[in-house]
Amino acid sequence: MKTDIEIAQSADVWPIEKIASQVGLKPEEWEPYGRDKAKVQLSEQSQENKLGKLILVTSINPTPAGEGKSTVTVGLADALMHQKHKTMVALREPSLGPVMGLKGGATGGGYSQVVPMADINMHFTGDFHALTSAHNTLAALIDNSLYQGNPLNLDPRRILWKRALDVNDRALRHVTIGLGGPTSGVPREDGFDITVASELMAILTLSRDLTDMKQRISKIVIGYTYDKNPVTVADLGVAGAITTLLKDAIKPNLVQTLAHTPALIHGGPFANIAQGTNSILATKTALQLSDYVVTEAGFGADLGGEKFLDFKAPLLGKVPDTIVIVATVRALKMHGGEDKQNLKTPNLSALKLGLVNLGQHIKSMKRYGVPVVVAINQFTHDTKEELALVNDYAKSLGVEAYVADVWGQGGLGAQDLATGVVQATEQAESQNFQPLYQPEDEAIVKINHIVQEIYGGDKAVLSGKAEKQLATFKKYGWDKLPIIMAKTQNSLTDDSKRIGAPKNFDIHIREFIPKLGAGFLVALTGSILTMPGLPKHPAALDIDIASDGQITGLN
Incomplete structure:
Protein backbone atom coordinates (compact mmCIF):
# COMPACT_ATOMS: atom_id res chain seq x y z
CA MET A 1 0.00 0.00 0.00
CA GLY A 126 6.72 31.62 1.60
CA ASP A 127 3.67 33.07 3.38
CA PHE A 128 4.66 31.75 6.81
CA HIS A 129 8.23 32.95 6.38
CA ALA A 130 6.96 36.42 5.50
CA LEU A 131 4.72 36.40 8.56
CA THR A 132 7.53 35.28 10.83
CA SER A 133 9.82 37.98 9.45
CA ALA A 134 7.16 40.67 9.82
CA HIS A 135 6.37 39.55 13.37
CA ASN A 136 10.02 39.60 14.45
CA THR A 137 10.70 42.89 12.67
CA LEU A 138 8.03 44.45 14.85
CA ALA A 139 9.64 42.85 17.92
CA ALA A 140 13.02 44.31 16.94
CA LEU A 141 11.50 47.76 16.42
CA ILE A 142 9.91 47.63 19.87
CA ASP A 143 13.22 46.79 21.54
CA ASN A 144 14.99 49.43 19.48
CA SER A 145 12.51 52.02 20.75
CA LEU A 146 13.35 50.97 24.32
CA TYR A 147 17.08 51.22 23.58
CA GLN A 148 16.81 54.61 21.86
CA GLY A 149 15.50 56.43 24.92
CA ASN A 150 12.03 54.84 25.17
CA PRO A 151 10.06 57.81 23.75
CA LEU A 152 6.77 55.91 24.15
CA ASN A 153 7.39 55.34 27.88
CA LEU A 154 6.90 51.58 27.40
CA ASP A 155 7.16 49.51 30.55
CA PRO A 156 9.53 46.60 29.64
CA ARG A 157 7.66 44.42 32.14
CA ARG A 158 4.36 44.93 30.30
CA ILE A 159 5.31 44.33 26.66
CA LEU A 160 2.81 41.94 25.08
CA TRP A 161 4.48 41.39 21.71
CA LYS A 162 6.66 38.29 21.86
CA ARG A 163 8.85 36.88 19.13
CA ALA A 164 7.66 34.09 16.80
CA LEU A 165 8.95 30.94 15.13
CA ASP A 166 7.10 28.38 12.98
CA VAL A 167 8.51 25.40 14.90
CA ASN A 168 7.44 23.67 18.11
CA ASP A 169 10.19 24.79 20.50
CA ARG A 170 9.35 24.64 24.21
CA ALA A 171 12.80 26.01 25.15
CA LEU A 172 11.77 29.41 23.77
CA ARG A 173 8.54 29.86 25.74
CA HIS A 174 10.32 32.05 28.30
CA VAL A 175 13.63 33.77 27.50
CA THR A 176 15.70 36.71 28.68
CA ILE A 177 16.93 39.15 26.04
CA GLY A 178 19.17 42.22 25.98
CA LEU A 179 22.07 40.64 27.85
CA GLY A 180 25.64 41.57 27.02
CA GLY A 181 26.00 45.14 28.25
CA PRO A 182 24.72 48.58 27.24
CA THR A 183 25.19 48.07 23.49
CA SER A 184 23.01 44.94 23.43
CA GLY A 185 19.71 46.54 24.36
CA VAL A 186 17.53 46.67 27.45
CA PRO A 187 17.49 43.39 29.42
CA ARG A 188 13.98 42.04 29.92
CA GLU A 189 11.95 38.86 29.97
CA ASP A 190 10.48 37.78 26.65
CA GLY A 191 9.23 34.66 24.93
CA PHE A 192 8.25 33.07 21.61
CA ASP A 193 4.88 32.09 20.19
CA ILE A 194 4.51 29.72 17.27
CA THR A 195 3.90 31.74 14.09
CA VAL A 196 0.33 30.49 13.72
CA ALA A 197 -0.47 32.09 17.11
CA SER A 198 0.81 35.49 15.96
CA GLU A 199 -1.77 38.25 15.75
CA LEU A 200 -0.33 38.97 12.31
CA MET A 201 -1.50 35.51 11.21
CA ALA A 202 -4.99 36.33 12.46
CA ILE A 203 -4.86 39.71 10.70
CA LEU A 204 -3.65 38.17 7.43
CA THR A 205 -6.60 35.79 7.41
CA LEU A 206 -9.13 38.51 8.28
CA SER A 207 -8.00 41.38 6.04
CA ARG A 208 -9.99 42.34 2.93
CA ASP A 209 -7.06 44.08 1.23
CA LEU A 210 -3.76 45.85 1.94
CA THR A 211 -5.48 48.97 3.26
CA ASP A 212 -7.55 46.94 5.70
CA MET A 213 -4.45 45.00 6.72
CA LYS A 214 -2.46 48.18 7.45
CA GLN A 215 -5.32 49.58 9.52
CA ARG A 216 -5.55 46.37 11.51
CA ILE A 217 -1.79 46.21 12.07
CA SER A 218 -1.80 49.79 13.32
CA LYS A 219 -4.29 48.77 16.07
CA ILE A 220 -2.12 45.98 17.52
CA VAL A 221 -1.47 46.59 21.22
CA ILE A 222 2.23 45.95 21.75
CA GLY A 223 2.29 46.72 25.47
CA TYR A 224 1.58 49.28 28.15
CA THR A 225 3.28 52.39 29.50
CA TYR A 226 4.47 52.79 33.05
CA ASP A 227 1.10 54.51 33.61
CA LYS A 228 -0.61 51.33 32.30
CA ASN A 229 -1.93 52.95 29.13
CA PRO A 230 -1.95 50.81 25.95
CA VAL A 231 0.66 51.39 23.25
CA THR A 232 -0.09 50.40 19.65
CA VAL A 233 1.82 49.86 16.43
CA ALA A 234 0.37 53.20 15.28
CA ASP A 235 2.15 54.86 18.22
CA LEU A 236 5.37 53.15 17.13
CA GLY A 237 4.81 54.43 13.58
CA VAL A 238 5.71 51.24 11.69
CA ALA A 239 2.36 49.89 10.40
CA GLY A 240 3.36 50.68 6.81
CA ALA A 241 6.71 48.88 7.09
CA ILE A 242 5.17 45.74 8.59
CA THR A 243 2.40 45.69 5.96
CA THR A 244 5.01 45.98 3.21
CA LEU A 245 6.54 42.68 4.31
CA LEU A 246 3.15 41.00 3.80
CA LYS A 247 2.24 42.44 0.38
CA ASP A 248 2.47 39.05 -1.36
CA GLN A 431 -33.08 28.11 7.48
CA ASN A 432 -32.61 31.06 9.81
CA PHE A 433 -29.07 31.43 11.10
CA GLN A 434 -29.01 31.93 14.87
CA PRO A 435 -25.75 33.37 16.22
CA LEU A 436 -24.57 32.17 19.61
CA TYR A 437 -24.37 35.65 21.08
CA GLN A 438 -24.95 39.29 20.18
CA PRO A 439 -22.09 41.73 19.47
CA GLU A 440 -23.17 43.99 22.33
CA ASP A 441 -22.98 41.18 24.92
CA GLU A 442 -20.25 41.55 27.52
CA ALA A 443 -17.27 39.20 27.37
CA ILE A 444 -18.35 36.98 30.24
CA VAL A 445 -21.81 36.58 28.71
CA LYS A 446 -20.30 35.49 25.39
CA ILE A 447 -17.96 33.08 27.13
CA ASN A 448 -20.74 31.47 29.15
CA HIS A 449 -22.79 30.96 25.98
CA ILE A 450 -19.83 29.10 24.47
CA VAL A 451 -19.25 27.04 27.63
CA GLN A 452 -22.88 26.07 28.09
CA GLU A 453 -24.19 25.67 24.53
CA ILE A 454 -21.08 24.46 22.69
CA TYR A 455 -19.11 22.56 25.35
CA GLY A 456 -22.07 21.38 27.44
CA GLY A 457 -20.50 22.79 30.61
CA ASP A 458 -21.83 24.88 33.49
CA LYS A 459 -19.99 28.20 33.48
CA ALA A 460 -16.68 30.00 33.10
CA VAL A 461 -14.54 30.67 36.17
CA LEU A 462 -12.13 33.59 35.88
CA SER A 463 -8.84 33.88 37.73
CA GLY A 464 -8.16 37.04 39.71
CA LYS A 465 -5.91 38.24 36.91
CA ALA A 466 -8.57 37.62 34.27
CA GLU A 467 -11.19 39.53 36.32
CA LYS A 468 -8.86 42.51 36.68
CA GLN A 469 -8.12 42.42 32.95
CA LEU A 470 -11.82 42.55 32.04
CA ALA A 471 -12.27 45.55 34.32
CA THR A 472 -9.36 47.27 32.57
CA PHE A 473 -10.66 46.31 29.12
CA LYS A 474 -14.02 47.84 29.97
CA LYS A 475 -12.26 51.14 30.68
CA TYR A 476 -10.64 50.99 27.24
CA GLY A 477 -13.84 49.89 25.47
CA TRP A 478 -12.54 46.42 24.61
CA ASP A 479 -14.93 44.42 26.79
CA LYS A 480 -17.44 43.63 24.03
CA LEU A 481 -15.05 42.27 21.42
CA PRO A 482 -15.71 38.76 20.06
CA ILE A 483 -14.17 35.93 22.07
CA ILE A 484 -11.61 33.43 20.79
CA MET A 485 -11.27 30.56 23.25
CA ALA A 486 -7.78 29.08 23.56
CA LYS A 487 -8.61 25.59 24.77
CA THR A 488 -7.36 22.04 24.40
CA GLN A 489 -8.66 20.38 21.25
CA ASN A 490 -8.80 16.94 22.83
CA SER A 491 -11.74 17.54 25.14
CA LEU A 492 -14.91 19.57 25.43
CA THR A 493 -13.50 20.69 28.78
CA ASP A 494 -10.22 22.49 29.51
CA ASP A 495 -8.71 19.18 30.67
CA SER A 496 -7.33 17.21 27.71
CA LYS A 497 -7.82 13.89 29.55
CA ARG A 498 -11.60 14.24 29.95
CA ILE A 499 -12.88 12.50 26.83
CA GLY A 500 -16.41 11.82 25.63
CA ALA A 501 -19.00 14.43 26.63
CA PRO A 502 -18.44 15.32 30.30
CA LYS A 503 -21.12 17.07 32.34
CA ASN A 504 -21.06 19.38 35.38
CA PHE A 505 -17.77 21.09 34.62
CA ASP A 506 -16.47 24.65 34.56
CA ILE A 507 -14.02 26.24 32.14
CA HIS A 508 -11.16 28.02 33.90
CA ILE A 509 -9.85 31.18 32.26
CA ARG A 510 -6.48 32.23 33.58
CA GLU A 511 -5.78 35.23 31.34
CA PHE A 512 -7.01 37.36 28.44
CA ILE A 513 -4.87 38.62 25.56
CA PRO A 514 -6.25 41.62 23.65
CA LYS A 515 -5.90 41.30 19.87
CA LEU A 516 -7.25 44.65 18.71
CA GLY A 517 -5.84 44.37 15.22
CA ALA A 518 -7.58 41.06 14.70
CA GLY A 519 -10.60 42.38 16.56
CA PHE A 520 -11.02 39.84 19.36
CA LEU A 521 -10.06 38.87 22.90
CA VAL A 522 -8.23 35.56 23.39
CA ALA A 523 -9.30 33.70 26.54
CA LEU A 524 -6.51 31.38 27.68
CA THR A 525 -8.01 28.36 29.44
CA GLY A 526 -6.46 25.55 31.42
CA SER A 527 -2.84 24.89 30.52
CA ILE A 528 -3.08 25.81 26.82
CA LEU A 529 0.24 27.01 25.37
CA THR A 530 0.92 29.38 22.47
CA MET A 531 4.29 27.70 21.85
CA PRO A 532 3.86 23.90 21.66
CA GLY A 533 6.64 21.41 22.29
CA LEU A 534 7.86 18.44 20.27
CA PRO A 535 6.86 14.87 21.22
CA LYS A 536 9.29 12.15 22.26
CA HIS A 537 9.26 10.82 18.70
CA PRO A 538 8.79 13.86 16.43
CA ALA A 539 7.76 13.29 12.83
CA ALA A 540 11.08 14.86 11.82
CA LEU A 541 12.81 11.60 12.78
CA ASP A 542 10.97 9.82 9.94
CA ILE A 543 11.52 12.43 7.20
CA ASP A 544 14.43 12.06 4.79
CA ILE A 545 15.52 13.20 1.34
CA ALA A 546 17.46 11.32 -1.36
CA SER A 547 20.21 12.69 -3.59
CA ASP A 548 17.67 13.28 -6.37
CA GLY A 549 15.48 15.41 -4.07
CA GLN A 550 12.86 12.70 -3.46
CA ILE A 551 11.33 13.15 0.01
CA THR A 552 10.19 10.23 2.17
CA GLY A 553 8.43 9.96 5.51
CA LEU A 554 6.33 13.11 5.18
CA ASN A 555 2.69 12.56 6.09
Missing part, protein backbone atom coordinates in the same frame (compact mmCIF):
# COMPACT_ATOMS: atom_id res chain seq x y z
CA LYS A 2 1.41 3.38 -1.01
CA THR A 3 2.00 6.09 1.60
CA ASP A 4 0.44 9.54 1.28
CA ILE A 5 3.61 11.08 -0.08
CA GLU A 6 4.14 8.21 -2.55
CA ILE A 7 0.61 8.74 -3.87
CA ALA A 8 1.24 12.48 -4.17
CA GLN A 9 4.60 11.99 -5.90
CA SER A 10 3.09 9.69 -8.53
CA ALA A 11 0.19 12.05 -9.29
CA ASP A 12 -0.54 13.63 -12.67
CA VAL A 13 -0.32 17.29 -11.64
CA TRP A 14 -1.74 19.72 -14.18
CA PRO A 15 0.11 22.95 -15.00
CA ILE A 16 -1.32 25.72 -12.85
CA GLU A 17 -2.49 27.69 -15.89
CA LYS A 18 -4.91 24.85 -16.67
CA ILE A 19 -6.37 25.05 -13.17
CA ALA A 20 -6.60 28.84 -13.38
CA SER A 21 -8.42 28.55 -16.69
CA GLN A 22 -10.76 25.90 -15.26
CA VAL A 23 -12.12 28.33 -12.64
CA GLY A 24 -12.31 31.23 -15.07
CA LEU A 25 -9.42 33.31 -13.77
CA LYS A 26 -8.29 36.04 -16.14
CA PRO A 27 -4.57 36.20 -16.99
CA GLU A 28 -4.14 39.34 -14.91
CA GLU A 29 -5.80 37.71 -11.86
CA TRP A 30 -3.15 35.13 -11.13
CA GLU A 31 0.64 35.02 -10.83
CA PRO A 32 2.52 31.71 -11.25
CA TYR A 33 4.79 30.47 -8.47
CA GLY A 34 6.56 27.76 -10.41
CA ARG A 35 4.74 25.13 -12.48
CA ASP A 36 2.02 24.07 -10.05
CA LYS A 37 1.30 26.99 -7.70
CA ALA A 38 -0.01 30.53 -8.15
CA LYS A 39 -1.03 33.63 -6.23
CA VAL A 40 -4.54 34.96 -6.92
CA GLN A 41 -5.94 38.48 -6.79
CA LEU A 42 -9.38 38.98 -8.31
CA SER A 43 -10.26 42.05 -10.34
CA GLU A 44 -13.01 44.37 -9.09
CA GLN A 45 -15.32 42.95 -11.77
CA SER A 46 -14.81 39.35 -10.60
CA GLN A 47 -15.39 40.39 -6.99
CA GLU A 48 -18.97 41.25 -7.97
CA ASN A 49 -19.71 37.62 -8.92
CA LYS A 50 -22.59 35.92 -7.14
CA LEU A 51 -21.41 33.82 -4.20
CA GLY A 52 -21.72 30.04 -4.39
CA LYS A 53 -22.83 27.61 -1.69
CA LEU A 54 -20.59 27.23 1.37
CA ILE A 55 -20.02 23.85 3.04
CA LEU A 56 -18.20 23.89 6.39
CA VAL A 57 -16.42 20.69 7.43
CA THR A 58 -15.70 20.24 11.12
CA SER A 59 -15.39 17.19 13.40
CA ILE A 60 -15.65 15.53 16.77
CA ASN A 61 -12.85 16.16 19.28
CA PRO A 62 -9.66 14.71 17.80
CA THR A 63 -7.95 11.65 19.24
CA PRO A 64 -4.66 9.88 18.45
CA ALA A 65 -6.73 7.56 16.23
CA GLY A 66 -7.26 10.37 13.72
CA GLU A 67 -10.43 11.79 12.17
CA GLY A 68 -9.22 12.73 8.67
CA LYS A 69 -11.09 16.04 8.48
CA SER A 70 -8.88 17.47 5.72
CA THR A 71 -9.08 14.17 3.83
CA VAL A 72 -12.89 14.28 3.95
CA THR A 73 -12.89 17.95 2.94
CA VAL A 74 -10.83 17.22 -0.17
CA GLY A 75 -12.73 14.01 -0.96
CA LEU A 76 -16.08 15.76 -0.69
CA ALA A 77 -14.92 18.53 -3.04
CA ASP A 78 -13.71 15.93 -5.55
CA ALA A 79 -17.03 14.08 -5.25
CA LEU A 80 -18.95 17.26 -6.03
CA MET A 81 -16.74 17.77 -9.08
CA HIS A 82 -17.47 14.18 -10.19
CA GLN A 83 -21.15 15.10 -10.03
CA LYS A 84 -20.50 18.04 -12.39
CA HIS A 85 -20.81 20.77 -9.77
CA LYS A 86 -18.34 23.63 -10.22
CA THR A 87 -16.44 23.26 -6.96
CA MET A 88 -13.42 24.64 -5.13
CA VAL A 89 -11.84 23.66 -1.84
CA ALA A 90 -10.47 26.26 0.62
CA LEU A 91 -7.98 25.11 3.26
CA ARG A 92 -5.43 26.45 5.72
CA GLU A 93 -1.70 26.29 5.10
CA PRO A 94 0.14 23.71 7.23
CA SER A 95 2.51 24.86 9.97
CA LEU A 96 5.98 23.36 10.30
CA GLY A 97 5.23 22.82 13.99
CA PRO A 98 2.93 19.81 13.50
CA VAL A 99 4.60 18.78 10.21
CA MET A 100 7.85 18.19 12.11
CA GLY A 101 6.11 17.36 15.38
CA LEU A 102 3.23 15.02 16.13
CA LYS A 103 0.25 15.67 13.88
CA GLY A 104 2.02 15.66 10.52
CA GLY A 105 0.96 17.64 7.46
CA ALA A 106 -2.41 19.09 6.54
CA THR A 107 -2.95 18.30 2.87
CA GLY A 108 -5.39 15.40 3.25
CA GLY A 109 -4.40 11.79 2.74
CA GLY A 110 -4.50 8.78 0.45
CA TYR A 111 -6.36 9.64 -2.76
CA SER A 112 -7.93 12.76 -1.27
CA GLN A 113 -5.01 15.18 -1.19
CA VAL A 114 -4.01 18.60 -2.41
CA VAL A 115 -0.77 18.79 -4.33
CA PRO A 116 2.16 19.49 -4.50
CA MET A 117 1.96 17.85 -1.10
CA ALA A 118 5.59 18.27 0.02
CA ASP A 119 5.76 21.92 -1.04
CA ILE A 120 2.48 22.82 0.67
CA ASN A 121 3.55 21.11 3.90
CA MET A 122 6.88 22.92 4.02
CA HIS A 123 7.83 26.27 2.46
CA PHE A 124 4.95 26.57 -0.06
CA THR A 125 4.92 30.16 -1.41
CA ALA A 249 1.47 36.88 1.60
CA ILE A 250 -2.01 38.46 1.59
CA LYS A 251 -2.79 36.87 -1.79
CA PRO A 252 -4.42 33.39 -1.67
CA ASN A 253 -2.51 30.43 -3.12
CA LEU A 254 -4.01 28.37 -5.95
CA VAL A 255 -3.19 24.65 -6.24
CA GLN A 256 -5.21 21.49 -7.05
CA THR A 257 -6.35 18.18 -5.64
CA LEU A 258 -5.24 14.83 -7.04
CA ALA A 259 -8.49 14.88 -9.04
CA HIS A 260 -7.68 18.41 -10.31
CA THR A 261 -10.31 20.19 -8.23
CA PRO A 262 -9.06 23.79 -7.82
CA ALA A 263 -7.94 24.56 -4.28
CA LEU A 264 -7.16 27.81 -2.49
CA ILE A 265 -4.84 27.37 0.50
CA HIS A 266 -4.15 30.47 2.55
CA GLY A 267 -3.30 31.32 6.14
CA GLY A 268 -3.02 28.91 9.02
CA PRO A 269 -4.15 30.04 12.47
CA PHE A 270 -4.52 27.11 14.89
CA ALA A 271 -8.06 26.61 16.20
CA ASN A 272 -6.93 25.82 19.76
CA ILE A 273 -5.11 29.17 20.16
CA ALA A 274 -6.57 31.34 17.37
CA GLN A 275 -9.59 31.35 15.03
CA GLY A 276 -8.61 28.21 13.09
CA THR A 277 -9.80 28.95 9.55
CA ASN A 278 -8.29 29.92 6.22
CA SER A 279 -8.44 33.54 5.11
CA ILE A 280 -11.52 35.62 4.39
CA LEU A 281 -9.94 36.40 1.01
CA ALA A 282 -9.45 32.75 0.07
CA THR A 283 -12.95 31.67 1.10
CA LYS A 284 -14.62 34.63 -0.59
CA THR A 285 -12.52 34.26 -3.75
CA ALA A 286 -13.55 30.60 -3.97
CA LEU A 287 -17.20 31.57 -3.45
CA GLN A 288 -16.91 34.11 -6.27
CA LEU A 289 -15.39 31.54 -8.65
CA SER A 290 -17.50 28.43 -8.05
CA ASP A 291 -20.95 27.07 -7.23
CA TYR A 292 -19.83 25.03 -4.22
CA VAL A 293 -16.98 25.75 -1.80
CA VAL A 294 -15.88 23.11 0.69
CA THR A 295 -13.86 24.54 3.56
CA GLU A 296 -12.80 23.30 6.96
CA ALA A 297 -12.34 24.70 10.43
CA GLY A 298 -9.55 23.43 12.65
CA PHE A 299 -9.96 20.71 15.26
CA GLY A 300 -13.46 19.94 16.56
CA ALA A 301 -16.73 21.82 16.23
CA ASP A 302 -16.18 23.21 19.74
CA LEU A 303 -13.16 25.16 18.49
CA GLY A 304 -12.89 25.82 14.75
CA GLY A 305 -16.58 25.24 14.09
CA GLU A 306 -17.79 27.69 16.73
CA LYS A 307 -15.22 30.31 15.73
CA PHE A 308 -16.13 30.04 12.06
CA LEU A 309 -19.82 30.53 12.82
CA ASP A 310 -19.55 33.25 15.46
CA PHE A 311 -16.49 35.15 14.28
CA LYS A 312 -15.58 34.48 10.66
CA ALA A 313 -19.06 34.20 9.12
CA PRO A 314 -20.11 37.79 10.04
CA LEU A 315 -16.88 39.16 8.53
CA LEU A 316 -17.23 36.94 5.46
CA GLY A 317 -20.81 38.07 4.97
CA LYS A 318 -21.85 34.48 4.34
CA VAL A 319 -22.92 31.70 6.68
CA PRO A 320 -22.45 28.03 5.77
CA ASP A 321 -25.27 26.40 3.81
CA THR A 322 -24.40 23.03 5.35
CA ILE A 323 -22.19 21.84 8.20
CA VAL A 324 -20.47 18.44 7.89
CA ILE A 325 -19.27 16.80 11.12
CA VAL A 326 -16.55 14.21 10.51
CA ALA A 327 -16.35 11.21 12.80
CA THR A 328 -14.59 7.86 12.71
CA VAL A 329 -15.49 4.62 14.42
CA ARG A 330 -11.92 4.47 15.73
CA ALA A 331 -11.99 7.89 17.37
CA LEU A 332 -15.44 7.36 18.83
CA LYS A 333 -14.26 4.11 20.43
CA MET A 334 -11.38 6.04 22.01
CA HIS A 335 -13.90 8.55 23.37
CA GLY A 336 -15.64 5.51 24.85
CA GLY A 337 -12.48 4.51 26.70
CA GLU A 338 -10.93 2.02 24.27
CA ASP A 339 -7.13 1.85 24.08
CA LYS A 340 -5.51 2.87 20.81
CA GLN A 341 -3.83 -0.52 20.51
CA ASN A 342 -7.21 -2.31 20.36
CA LEU A 343 -9.03 -0.17 17.81
CA LYS A 344 -8.94 -2.82 15.08
CA THR A 345 -11.05 -5.12 17.26
CA PRO A 346 -14.84 -4.58 17.06
CA ASN A 347 -16.19 -3.05 20.28
CA LEU A 348 -19.79 -1.88 20.14
CA SER A 349 -19.82 -1.12 23.87
CA ALA A 350 -16.97 1.38 23.66
CA LEU A 351 -18.49 2.85 20.51
CA LYS A 352 -21.84 3.40 22.25
CA LEU A 353 -20.09 5.16 25.12
CA GLY A 354 -18.07 7.37 22.75
CA LEU A 355 -21.01 8.43 20.59
CA VAL A 356 -21.94 11.09 23.15
CA ASN A 357 -19.01 13.18 21.89
CA LEU A 358 -20.52 13.20 18.41
CA GLY A 359 -23.90 13.91 19.99
CA GLN A 360 -22.70 17.08 21.72
CA HIS A 361 -21.23 18.41 18.47
CA ILE A 362 -24.40 17.62 16.53
CA LYS A 363 -26.45 19.44 19.17
CA SER A 364 -24.14 22.48 19.24
CA MET A 365 -24.01 22.85 15.46
CA LYS A 366 -27.75 22.35 14.96
CA ARG A 367 -28.52 25.24 17.32
CA TYR A 368 -27.20 27.68 14.67
CA GLY A 369 -30.10 26.82 12.37
CA VAL A 370 -27.86 25.42 9.61
CA PRO A 371 -28.42 21.92 8.13
CA VAL A 372 -26.01 19.35 9.62
CA VAL A 373 -24.85 16.02 8.19
CA VAL A 374 -22.36 13.50 9.55
CA ALA A 375 -19.53 12.05 7.46
CA ILE A 376 -18.29 8.70 8.78
CA ASN A 377 -14.71 8.53 7.54
CA GLN A 378 -14.29 4.80 6.91
CA PHE A 379 -11.25 2.81 7.97
CA THR A 380 -10.38 -0.72 6.83
CA HIS A 381 -11.28 -2.49 10.06
CA ASP A 382 -14.67 -0.82 10.59
CA THR A 383 -17.44 -3.42 10.72
CA LYS A 384 -20.93 -3.10 9.25
CA GLU A 385 -22.40 -3.24 12.74
CA GLU A 386 -20.19 -0.38 13.95
CA LEU A 387 -20.96 1.80 10.95
CA ALA A 388 -24.67 1.08 11.32
CA LEU A 389 -24.55 2.05 14.99
CA VAL A 390 -23.06 5.47 14.19
CA ASN A 391 -25.59 5.93 11.39
CA ASP A 392 -28.54 5.06 13.63
CA TYR A 393 -27.27 7.32 16.41
CA ALA A 394 -27.01 10.30 14.06
CA LYS A 395 -30.54 9.65 12.77
CA SER A 396 -31.83 9.54 16.35
CA LEU A 397 -30.60 13.14 16.66
CA GLY A 398 -32.28 14.20 13.44
CA VAL A 399 -29.33 14.22 11.04
CA GLU A 400 -28.26 11.97 8.19
CA ALA A 401 -24.94 10.16 8.26
CA TYR A 402 -22.98 8.96 5.22
CA VAL A 403 -20.07 6.53 5.09
CA ALA A 404 -17.18 7.87 3.01
CA ASP A 405 -14.07 5.98 1.90
CA VAL A 406 -12.13 8.99 0.68
CA TRP A 407 -8.64 7.82 1.68
CA GLY A 408 -8.88 4.73 -0.50
CA GLN A 409 -11.16 5.94 -3.31
CA GLY A 410 -10.92 9.72 -3.35
CA GLY A 411 -14.05 11.50 -4.54
CA LEU A 412 -15.56 8.26 -5.82
CA GLY A 413 -15.80 7.12 -2.21
CA ALA A 414 -17.88 10.14 -1.17
CA GLN A 415 -20.68 10.11 -3.74
CA ASP A 416 -23.43 9.48 -1.19
CA LEU A 417 -21.99 12.17 1.06
CA ALA A 418 -21.88 14.65 -1.82
CA THR A 419 -25.49 13.90 -2.77
CA GLY A 420 -26.57 14.34 0.84
CA VAL A 421 -24.69 17.62 1.16
CA VAL A 422 -26.28 19.02 -2.01
CA GLN A 423 -29.71 18.07 -0.70
CA ALA A 424 -28.93 19.74 2.63
CA THR A 425 -27.77 22.97 0.98
CA GLU A 426 -31.06 23.16 -0.85
CA GLN A 427 -32.83 23.06 2.51
CA ALA A 428 -30.66 25.91 3.76
CA GLU A 429 -32.72 28.47 1.86
CA SER A 430 -35.42 28.17 4.50
